[in-house]
Amino acid sequence: MTLMHATRTAGLATALVALLDAAALAAPADDTARWDMLRDMYFAGRPVEDAGPLLSLEAPTRAHDAALVPIRIATAPGSDVRVNAVHLIVDENPVPLAAIFRFADGGPQAVETRIRVNAYTNVTAVAETSDGRLLKTAQFVKAAGGCSAPALKNPQMTLARMGKMKLNLPDTLVAGQPVTAQLLISHPNNTGMQYDQLNYYYIPAHYVTTIAVRYNGAPVLDVQSDISLSEDPSIHFSLVPDKEGTLEVTAEDSRGRVFKQSWPIRAAQGS
Amino acid sequence: MIGAWTFWAAPALADSLSADSLTMVEVAPGVFVHAGRHAETDAGNEGDIANCGFIIGAEAVAIIDTGGGPAVGRRLRDAVRARTGLPIRYVINTHMHPDHVLGNAAFRDDGASLVAHRNFQAALMARSSHYLRTFEDAAGADAARDVAFLPVTVTVAERLEIDLGQRVIELVAHPPAHTDNDLTVFDRQTGTLWTGDLVFMERAPAVDGTALGWLRVLEALSSVPARRAVPGHGPPAAPWPDAAADLRRYLEQVVAGVRAVQKSGGTIQRAIAEVAVQERPRWQLFEEYHPRNVTAVFAELEWE
Numbered sequence: 104m105t106l107m108h109a110t111r112t113a114g115l116a117t118a119l120v121a122l123l124d125a126a127a128l129a130a131p132a133d134d135t136a137r138w139d140m141l142r143d144m145y146f147a148g149r150p151v152e153d154a155g156p157l158l159s160l161e162a163p164t165r166a167h168d169a170a171l172v173p174i175r176i177a178t179a180p181g182s183d184v185r186v187n188a189v190h191l192i193v194d195e196n197p198v199p200l201a202a203i204f205r206f207a208d209g210g211p212q213a214v215e216t217r218i219r220v221n222a223y224t225n226v227t228a229v230a231e232t233s234d235g236r237l238l239k240t241a242q243f244v245k246a247a248g249g250c251s252a253p254a255l256k257n258p259q260m261t262l263a264r265m266g267k268m269k270l271n272l273p274d275t276l277v278a279g280q281p282v283t284a285q286l287l288i289s290h291p292n293n294t295g296m297q298y299d300q301l302n303y304y305y306i307p308a309h310y311v312t313t314i315a316v317r318y319n320g321a322p323v324l325d326v327q328s329d330i331s332l333s334e335d336p337s338i339h340f341s342l343v344p345d346k347e348g349t350l351e352v353t354a355e356d357s358r359g360r361v362f363k364q365s366w367p368i369r370a371a372q373g374s
Numbered sequence: 375m376i377g378a379w380t381f382w383a384a385p386a387l388a389d390s391l392s393a394d395s396l397t398m399v400e401v402a403p404g405v406f407v408h409a410g411r412h413a414e415t416d417a418g419n420e421g422d423i424a425n426c427g428f429i430i431g432a433e434a435v436a437i438i439d440t441g442g443g444p445a446v447g448r449r450l451r452d453a454v455r456a457r458t459g460l461p462i463r464y465v466i467n468t469h470m471h472p473d474h475v476l477g478n479a480a481f482r483d484d485g486a487s488l489v490a491h492r493n494f495q496a497a498l499m500a501r502s503s504h505y506l507r508t509f510e511d512a513a514g515a516d517a518a519r520d521v522a523f524l525p526v527t528v529t530v531a532e533r534l535e536i537d538l539g540q541r542v543i544e545l546v547a548h549p550p551a552h553t554d555n556d557l558t559v560f561d562r563q564t565g566t567l568w569t570g571d572l573v574f575m576e577r578a579p580a581v582d583g584t585a586l587g588w589l590r591v592l593e594a595l596s597s598v599p600a601r602r603a604v605p606g607h608g609p610p611a612a613p614w615p616d617a618a619a620d621l622r623r624y625l626e627q628v629v630a631g632v633r634a635v636q637k638s639g640g641t642i643q644r645a646i647a648e649v650a651v652q653e654r655p656r657w658q659l660f661e662e663y664h665p666r667n668v669t670a671v672f673a674e675l676e677w678e
Contacts, residue, residue, distance in 0.1 A: 253501055
């Protein structure tokens with residue numbers, strides 16, 4: 104077998120219970136004190152409203168892999184809410200702020216990423232609207248150990264690949280029509296909490312701190328990120344292609360290393 | 375072989391932890407295997423959930439995996455002593471997973487060499503505190519008290535022959551597959567290939583290395599001229615290479631299914647819901663391992 108319980112997920116009991124409640128949506132846990140602290144830390148002095156139906160956050164109720172928990176945040180389709188930025192907060196993680204996504208286009212937004220979850224926690228999204236409001240939604244996620252889990256992969260391979268990027272786009276693109284693009288950046292994103300007992304030290308934190316996505320020179324997305332993003336950070340974002348263009352990504356990590364890659368993108372002429 | 379297993383399975387059912395030694399099946403002359411249960415570790419089974427056993431030569435004994443807890447290791451040692459007084463010179467771990475190594479401590483006083491893949495020690499020590507905590511949670515603090523992670527004394531980089539006295543066993547270290555430290559043991563005399571967890575039968579496999587690498591290693595192993603394999607989980611022995619057929623089919627379906635979902639822009643969630651679900655009735659503990667396997671393979675294949 105099996106290191107699944109030992110290292111990264113919550114264990115047999117949870118795996119079995121997951122069968123029973125996988126379909127149930129997890130309402131956020133009512134931990135007002137924790138949230139008040141986080142609100143003061145990240146949004147000092149500003150009111151944070153309940154987003155209601157304007158903002159959604161999709162997350163698995165129980166994660167299969169606490170070091171790789173997919174999260175999707177989207178504004179309600181059809182609503183006229185205009186969002187400039189989304190803050191993703193993993194309430195119980197040692198560094199709760201996982202990422203801030205800043206969008207150049209203030210329209211409806213959807214963004215997706217993968218996070219580490221260190222303990223049962225609320226995962227909170229706070230959207231900043233173009234008129235300055237803060238809208239909050241949250242969901243409870245059961246997973247544990249995601250920050251201290253050793254990487255699954257062969258460590259040599261991970262290092263050899265560091266900084267490489269991939270861009271996934273649909274096979275057919277039409278100019279002017281938005282598509283969902285996926286950006287992957289190969290990086291160990293070490294949390295600083297992964298203990299190497301062979302050499303008796305904590306593997307130092309080493310993670311992607313900023314990601315800038317530019318299309319034909321214009322900003323599309325700027326991400327400020329921290330240790331809660333999973334190894335090999337993955338981000339799905341919305342892109343509106345022109346007939347021809349170039350997407351350029353610049354990422355920087357906590358040791359000041361800069362990674363750049365660009366892709367030509369061609370789209371069919373829109374009607 | 376199958377007949378022998380059926381015959382021996384009856385007493386195994388009546389076996390309890392109060393018995394002195396593990397129930398062993400002699401799958402070939404001098405090759406003894408205990409088949410672990412298809413369950414997760416709990417206080418009742420104390421980690422007896424993986425296959426383990428030993429090979430007796432003319433001069434020495436080699437243990438191959440020690441079971442998933444100190445009590446299992448002790449009972450495995452008792453099973454050796456019930457059959458031979460020859461020294462236990464080698465304890466071989468096929469990989470670092472706890473259900474195969476937590477019995478190691480039982481052999482501490484035998485002065486045996488601990489033999490493993492060259493990546494084994496790093497992989498185990500990176501996870502040992504998790505393994506210990508999880509074993510404590512599952513089996514209880516009393517059962518966990520004797521857990522010890524003994525240092526590897528002989529590492530295998532590629533290939534190593536060990537002479538047990540008129541009986542040479544051949545150890546091969548594999549590239550990343552089930553884990554990054556899989557080791558097989560081939561007993562030439564009887565044509566018995568101990569695969570460790572490179573072969574799962576009956577119990578759902580866990581992908582803790584690379585699915586593509588695992589398929590490559592299984593392909594390479596299929597040409598080993600073995601009569602039988604001792605899988606890491608499943609019956610004590612099964613004909614080779616047929617023993618790996620179910621696992622290969624499972625891994626191929628997971629890989630193909632995840633690729634298809636990725637090609638159509640699908641998410642991990644969708645892959646978990648759709649990929650290889652037809653395999654569910656064929657494996658025990660499927661729900662405990664399959665969704666996580668799909669998640670791991672999804673992340674792996676994104677970098678193809």
